[in-house]
Amino acid sequence: MQERSLLNKVRQINQILQKGDPAPDFREAVRALGLVVGAAVLVAVPDDQVAGSFFPSEASCSLLQQYVESRKQLPPHYAGPLLTAAESRLNIERTKIKCKLKKEEPADCSHGHPGLVTVPIFGGGERLGTMLLHRATGQFSFDDLILAEMGSTLVGMLLTRAREESRQEEQRSKDMASVAFESLSYSEVEAVEEVFRNFKGDEGVVVASKVAGELGITRSVIVNALRKFESAGIIESRSLGMKGTFIRVKNRSALEEVIRSLPRLRSQNEESETRF
Structure with missing residues (x-):
């Protein structure tokens, strides 16, 4: 039963590529992945900038959403090693943590034990960024990690295409x-x-x-x-x-x-x- 559920989710991600659109929409791809996995999705590129994000209401931290959508970048405590790890990392925030997004003195996270997955994004033989999946409540499974890595491959393709189109436009x-x-x-x-x-x-x-x-x-x-x-x-x-x-x-x-x-x-x- 679990295998069938994973297969159905894989098919939902594949449908993005099977729509016949020669240039799938980047934001739609990020949104689709967030809905399939049931988590917030953030695509971080160099300088901690957020190239795309999606926050499903039922699984999102409102403070993180407000920060990202207003500044178009990641909070400082999500930078550094999180964005440079060479491999995917699952459930990084395993223990109860202090919320660093509250204006007052950091307090315990109101969601308890948020889940966090990071997956490096590659394209054209180079690292383009990092995809983060954040779930305010509940940890991620290995099935979620499989879907996240599929999603990072798709996002890498779209980022590579966008860079090439930008290069061609500059040359024109x-x-x-x-x-x-x-x-x-x-x-x-x-x-x-x-x-x-x-x-x-x-x-x-x-x-x-x-x-x-x-x-x-x-x-x-x-x-x-x-x-x-x-x-x-x-x-x-x-x-x-x-x-x-x-x-x-x-x-x-x-x-x-x-x-x-x-x-x-x-x-x-x-x-x-x-x-x-």
Whole structure:
């Protein structure tokens, strides 16, 4: 009977991967594991930050939940050896402990003997973090540990995928920035610097004629520079007639990459003009 119960829980976790979704939702995976095991689940990444968590009401410590959800990190007493152990650890808090989350002097844990399991998370050949399962009342079984290790494998896959997607997005931003950067003339470099020097947020209005007058360049230089940025997918623009041009930043990281590179491009252009 116990084996059948474990098998059913294993199948519930496997269903997350069998839904046909090419990119299972990370939060949904954490939530599903918490419901299957009947425990709070916390995914800790470097710097004790909590990348995801789930607290089932019937098995959670409200103080721990409030701390994690408000700060997005683990309490200090959960750091250190707990997050660096190379292997899974079962029922670490076996004895009655002092609660370190109460604002007043630490007192006995009101839940008695909370259960705690830690499982290292690996992905892509490296350690990505640690998964903690916390049960306010009641200890964990070896069956729970089996499910936790299955869950850590799934979470590791999702974290690895998220990191790869982030890396690809960063590379796309650099490629887009390179396209815009390499196509700018010296005058367009000046125009871009002036346009975005005081540009706050991701939206704004630019009056090309005003900028052109301040720089002593033609309005068309500014228009051409903005078109190059728009073609590279960094911004989108819309004419407001006499009021100017509305600009919305579509790719902030690419824009920042270009702005960081502007001094180098200006220097290259100046050297080129000196030679001729």
